[in-house]
Amino acid sequence: MALYPANLRISGRRCVIIGGGRVAARKAVALLECGALVKVVSPVLDAEFETMGGSIEHVDRPYARGDLEDSFLVIAATDDDETNRAVEEEARSGNLMLNVVDKPEQCNFYVPSSIRRGELMITISTGGQLPALAKRLREQLEEEFPREWEPVLELLGKARANVISRVKDEEQKKQCLTDLAALDLVPLLQAGGPQAAQVEIDKCISRYLA
Numbered sequence: 001m002a003l004y005p006a007n008l009r010i011s012g013r014r015c016v017i018i019g020g021g022r023v024a025a026r027k028a029v030a031l032l033e034c035g036a037l038v039k040v041v042s043p044v045l046d047a048e049f050e051t052m053g054g055s056i057e058h059v060d061r062p063y064a065r066g067d068l069e070d071s072f073l074v075i076a077a078t079d080d081d082e083t084n085r086a087v088e089e090e091a092r093s094g095n096l097m098l099n100v101v102d103k104p105e106q107c108n109f110y111v112p113s114s115i116r117r118g119e120l121m122i123t124i125s126t127g128g129q130l131p132a133l134a135k136r137l138r139e140q141l142e143e144e145f146p147r148e149w150e151p152v153l154e155l156l157g158k159a160r161a162n163v164i165s166r167v168k169d170e171e172q173k174k175q176c177l178t179d180l181a182a183l184d185l186v187p188l189l190q191a192g193g194p195q196a197a198q199v200e201i202d203k204c205i206s207r208y209l210a
Contacts, residue, residue, distance in 0.1 A: 011035030019077035020045040076100040104128025113138040118150030176208040
């Protein structure tokens with residue numbers, strides 16, 4: 001079955017994790033980084049949760065029906081099949097987004113392997129068929145897209161706003177943005193810092209301001 005790709009805005013949305021192990025902790029970190037309101041239901045928490053301080057709501061007991069109320073997204077991360085099936089039943093009855101860790105047949109969405117470089121995010125999914133392959137491809141992409149892409153994208157974002165406000169002809173504006181996207185700025189930034197990359201950006205834009 002074909003999957004529809006989408007990036008979710010979950011800032012301020014309640015996301016519930018059932019389970020408190022190491023995998024649950026990793027899921028909690030990822031959700032918090034995106035601004036979610038994270039609720040964790042488990043009588044025991046992995047030590048990694050201690051680093052999160054009061055940023056999560058902890059329900060100190062096993063899962064009970066009703067724990068998913070008012071949630072947007074649910075992750076079942078327990079090693080108990082019966083609990084995971086109960087979570088699945090409640091989530092489906094409420095039309096909630098559900099991911100059951102390592103059980104693709106119980107999910108209605110998968111969490112792709114991903115790399116982030118600031119606002120640049122690249123995701124890889126195998127549709128739950130072989131997550132290890134997605135991990136391998138992610139590691140290859142991490143080498144292809146070094147961390148310098150984060151400041152490069154910030155510079156290009158500012159350049160785009162500059163082009164939109166200053167280049168009046170629509171065709172020239174489109175071409176200028178295409179040319180900016182084609183610039184190989186990472187080596188410039190690595191060799192000479194942001195200023196070297198900015199010089200190249202300014203040269204590109206200036207051709208459309210005459």
